[in-house]
Amino acid sequence: MKKVLCIGVAALVAGLVLHFGPAGFAEEEQEHGGDIIFTKPVKAVLFSHQTHIDQGLECDSCHDDPFEMAAGTAEENGDFTMEALYQGKYCGTCHDGETAFASNTRCAVCHIGVKGYNRLYKLSGEEGEGGHGE
Amino acid sequence: MKKRIEDFAKLENEGADTLPSAERRRFLRLGLTVTGVFAGGTVLSLTSSRPARGALVGGEMLRKDPYKPHYSMVIREDRCIDCQRCMDACVKTNDVPEYGYRTTILERELEVGPGEKQREFMPVLCNHCNRPPCVRVCPTKATYKDEKTGIVMMHYEKCIGCKTCMAACPYNARYFNEEKRAIDKCNFCFDTRLSKGEKLTACAAACPADVRIFGDIADPDSRVYKLVHEPTRVVWVLRPETGAMPNVFYTKG
Ligand code: SF4
Ligand code: SF4
């Protein structure tokens, strides 16, 4: 299973995301970026463009600073960590406890985990990895 | 177990009357007061009773816990992000097969407001119970509670694979290992790490979110002791109604 998972991740990182994205990925969502699933440095974080646009944000609220337009740029930077967020970088630009909820709170709002990731990409059963079910 | 865990979301205090008194005394010894029992006795919530301890608690209550060190884990549940690095570390360190597990992460949704839900992840592992039902039912004494450390361990060669312990464990913490032809379970990494001088279990060391705090709950300088005894912190254990006396505590923040 480990191997399968690794290959899966490699394929996704290689840019295949668009070809088999999450089910129910609406056309108009894609027009303004859709959902972004970060897998580095931890698996996985879901960023919804829709949710943020619904808050009244414009494209230039976040692009090209703190985030470049090209998906995956932040993940390649090497400093895309919680520590950076606490210092006001990336998501931490707004998620500072004033503009939006602080980055060190409500972890699982953005972190969907390996289970959430597997559900989106249907890599394995409902439970995700491991067999602790009944 | 999954269904029970999902029930935890409906936390409603039912009073602590149904709690066996031995269980209550054990927490008092640790300096904790029971503040309520939730979800049909499935969750027991506790706070530190240290300020009141001197006045209320006599010599019997202050008796030391039998194990030195007394290994324990405090899980800061709301910080878990289900990255599963703990599971990966456990698998690598303890040679856990693909179909098995010594620890896993459960998922539930909490109602945080009208129509508003929030995801929460809950790491689970063997609770190294003080009164382990698994040990009680094992016909060959293949599973036992180590007298020094309190860790519930396996003599693999004595295990006949009858799976009685699997059925008896209230935490679903055991699986049958085909290669060993025996039951396998978490042993707080005793053979692979603790006995070699490591201070942390593999899962605790691997967690990037500092969720799993491991240490000696009998040592007032340890992180586990301090966390559990913070005056305003609410701590809870799973399934106290079984009387198993778990040594894995849960908290938030
Ligand atoms: S490593 Fe920590 S944060 Fe990640 S799943 Fe395990 S307990 Fe949760
Ligand atoms: S959690 Fe289960 S396996 Fe672990 S000591 Fe308790 S009864 Fe035994």
Ligand code: SF4
């Ligand atoms: S303490 Fe060790 S054996 Fe137990 S779950 Fe953690 S890594 Fe696995």
